[in-house]
Amino acid sequence: MNKTNDRENRQTFEVGDPFLVSHGFLNTYLKDKGNLLAVYLYLKTQRMAYTASDVGTDSFVVSSNGLCAALGKDVNYPAIVCAKNTVCTLIEKSKSLTDSCLQFVEPESVSKIRYGETYVRIGERDRSYKQGFSKIYLGEVQAILESDFKRKPDLFIVFFTIVSRIRPRKSGDDPKERPEACSISVRILCEFTGLSELRVSKAVRELKKLGVLCALTPTFPSRKDGNYVSLNTVYARGGHEDELNAKVKLLIHGKKTDLDF
Secondary structure: OOHHHHHHHOOEEEEEHHHHOOOOHHHHOHHHHHHHHHHHHHHHHHHHHOOHHHHOOOEEEEEHHHHHHHOOOOOOHHHHHHHHHHHHHHHHHHHHHOOEEEEEOOHHHHHHOOOOOOEEEEEEEEOOOOOOEEEEEHHHHHHHHOOOOOOHHHHHHHHHHHHOOOOOOOOOOOOOOOOOOEEEOHHHHHHHHOOOHHHHHHHHHHHHHHOOEEEEOOEEEOOOOOOEEEOOEEEEEOOOHHHHHHHHHHHHOOOOOOOOO
């Protein structure tokens, strides 16, 4: 990978944490939460790919093929309908779901989402998000978008649920005491994603294969009877095995952080 591509892949954007709320509005859309996040992250990457001189201030172009690919679907009528509904829901609820306000540049744009490389223009206005946010790397989203995994929304929602709990260290923090990793139970992942344990496991396996996530389930002999005990799985971003191992050591010694579940 050349240096230019590496810089582009390290670009970040923010996603508001209400995507993780398991009650209220999102409880109604629990089954669609993965679709909402998948399409939103696709839209964010598209916005970063365009400049104001390309399509006008604060607006960018998306294609129906791209929307269907983000959902892990072939371009057909049900996929187009799903893409339309997801985009409309995101735009309608963008103030509470994301760190940005989304809108169609042209009111009739949604009707243009149909077969083939049909393009629509969407505008976005950044705003300060007060309820918390998580940073996502452009390269992470692109790796998921380019995968052959059919249920891409599963990948996006599991990935986001995990990395939203990986808090960056503050200046002066000891990496050994505050590693950029987290420990989450399968129960919590299922609860926040709305997925079954099997689908969560498949998504984690694929995310590890794509190199955007590393994971380890610590086991160690009990001091009481010598039988091996398993802890919750520890996760870190891809390539951060040193952070992962530091977190495992803390857990084995009984030290948890405020984001361990």
